[in-house]
Amino acid sequence: MDVKEQVLKIGRDAKAASRKLAKLSTRKKNAILEAMAEELDAQRGLIQQENAKDLEAGKAAGLSAALLDRLELTDARIDGMIKGLRDVAVLSDPVGSEISTWNRPNGLEIRKVRVPIGVIGIIFESRPNVTCDAAALCFKTSNAVILRGGKEAIHSNLAIAKAMQKGGAEKGMPENAIQLIPTVDREAVKVMCQMTDYLDLIIPRGGEGLIKAVTEMAHVPVIKHYLGVCHTYVDAAADLTMALKISENAKCQRPGVCNAMETLLVHKSIADEFLPKMGEIFDARGVEIRGDETVCTLIPSAKPASEEDWYAEYLEMILAIRVVEDTAAAIAHINQYGSGHSDAIVTMDEKAQKEFLAEVDSSSVYVNASTRFTDGAEFGMGAEIGISTDKLHARGPMGLEELTTYKFVISGKGQIRE
Numbered sequence: 001m002d003v004k005e006q007v008l009k010i011g012r013d014a015k016a017a018s019r020k021l022a023k024l025s026t027r028k029k030n031a032i033l034e035a036m037a038e039e040l041d042a043q044r045g046l047i048q049q050e051n052a053k054d055l056e057a058g059k060a061a062g063l064s065a066a067l068l069d070r071l072e073l074t075d076a077r078i079d080g081m082i083k084g085l086r087d088v089a090v091l092s093d094p095v096g097s098e099i100s101t102w103n104r105p106n107g108l109e110i111r112k113v114r115v116p117i118g119v120i121g122i123i124f125e126s127r128p129n130v131t132c133d134a135a136a137l138c139f140k141t142s143n144a145v146i147l148r149g150g151k152e153a154i155h156s157n158l159a160i161a162k163a164m165q166k167g168g169a170e171k172g173m174p175e176n177a178i179q180l181i182p183t184v185d186r187e188a189v190k191v192m193c194q195m196t197d198y199l200d201l202i203i204p205r206g207g208e209g210l211i212k213a214v215t216e217m218a219h220v221p222v223i224k225h226y227l228g229v230c231h232t233y234v235d236a237a238a239d240l241t242m243a244l245k246i247s248e249n250a251k252c253q254r255p256g257v258c259n260a261m262e263t264l265l266v267h268k269s270i271a272d273e274f275l276p277k278m279g280e281i282f283d284a285r286g287v288e289i290r291g292d293e294t295v296c297t298l299i300p301s302a303k304p305a306s307e308e309d310w311y312a313e314y315l316e317m318i319l320a321i322r323v324v325e326d327t328a329a330a331i332a333h334i335n336q337y338g339s340g341h342s343d344a345i346v347t348m349d350e351k352a353q354k355e356f357l358a359e360v361d362s363s364s365v366y367v368n369a370s371t372r373f374t375d376g377a378e379f380g381m382g383a384e385i386g387i388s389t390d391k392l393h394a395r396g397p398m399g400l401e402e403l404t405t406y407k408f409v410i411s412g413k414g415q416i417r418e
Helices: 003-021 026-042 044-060 065-071 075-090 129-140 151-170 187-193 208-217 240-252 271-285 293-298 307-311 327-337 350-359
Strands: 098-103 109-116 119-124 144-148 178-180 201-205 230-234 261-267 288-291 318-324 342-346 364-367 386-388 396-398 404-411
Touching: 003 119, 003 144, 003 178, 003 187, 026 044, 026 075, 026 129, 026 151, 044 065, 044 075, 044 151, 065 151, 075 129, 119 129, 119 187, 129 144, 129 151, 129 178, 129 201, 144 187, 151 178, 187 208, 201 208, 230 240, 230 327, 240 261, 240 271, 240 342, 261 271, 261 327, 271 293, 271 318, 288 293, 293 318, 307 318, 307 327, 318 327, 327 342, 327 350, 342 350, 350 364
Parallel strands: 119 144, 119 201, 144 178, 230 261, 230 342, 261 318, 288 318, 342 364
Antiparallel strands: 098 109, 109 404, 386 396
């Protein structure tokens, strides 16, 4: 069987499984998730043996220390996957919940009810724990899932998927509810992206190159978890002590994630007071600053910023800083250079707050708080499958509700339309 036929068969099987999944009760799904957790624990040794093959191949291929670290499945990370499955099991199941209901004058009762999307494809890189996390969330929402991980983690991904399939099957999980494409051939991604008869949605998780490639190839709808070019704007009416703490946290607490600040904007009226203090903090934390002319004057260690710096998602201890005329200029900068992820204003001025919240076109906008909170768990949503920078149908952290769609259920007593 060639790659195209193999992937199409996986698609057909997933479509058939999705119809069976739609009938599973919440209690049944939770029991299956618990069984998956138990089987992951039971197969811990085998999973780590397979992971060792990926680590050895990664070292031979010259993967960086950071990528090898993301790839490694320590006991703690396997414990994390097991906990993640159990956490998803106790989350509220959105499937079947009523969004709204109303009655028409002719007596028809109309209900808007959450239902599964159907078959979801997840294309991801590096971290093998995504296999577990993504499959669990899709299963909880009664969606069949087709997973396609990166070649660097193929042995690990297959071992995790097999453990989940085995554990789930023992408690009655429909066959082919969770499938992982077993080939690293890139043709599989192309076929998957164009499988409109079987796939309802694709979610790519990885670097900019992967997301662009999937988006360009796809005939199936795509939800992008794209760049995190996040901003903090320190307004003229900011509490500067608060602004220093928020800015340090947004950049330094964990710089390699999508909700970390990449550009700091500062109102010109407070730049002379704020920037030298901010510069000292960033210098002490080892942050390389790239700024405009005013920034370079006020922070001696700063380097001149280029136009590319305003678009950059550094994901490391580098920060662009610009001094702006006013709130309108800050908003204009964010809407031009930002990625629609997360942006914050620090100010005590309610007018500036309202202006910022209304006009910044991002999935998450903050007043007097760090952008680092854009996360499903921090929002109280439980687990998430990622953070969407799209507008349809999901935006921001994608939890269980965002992995559902809805249908209208209409009940009558013989009504006909005149």
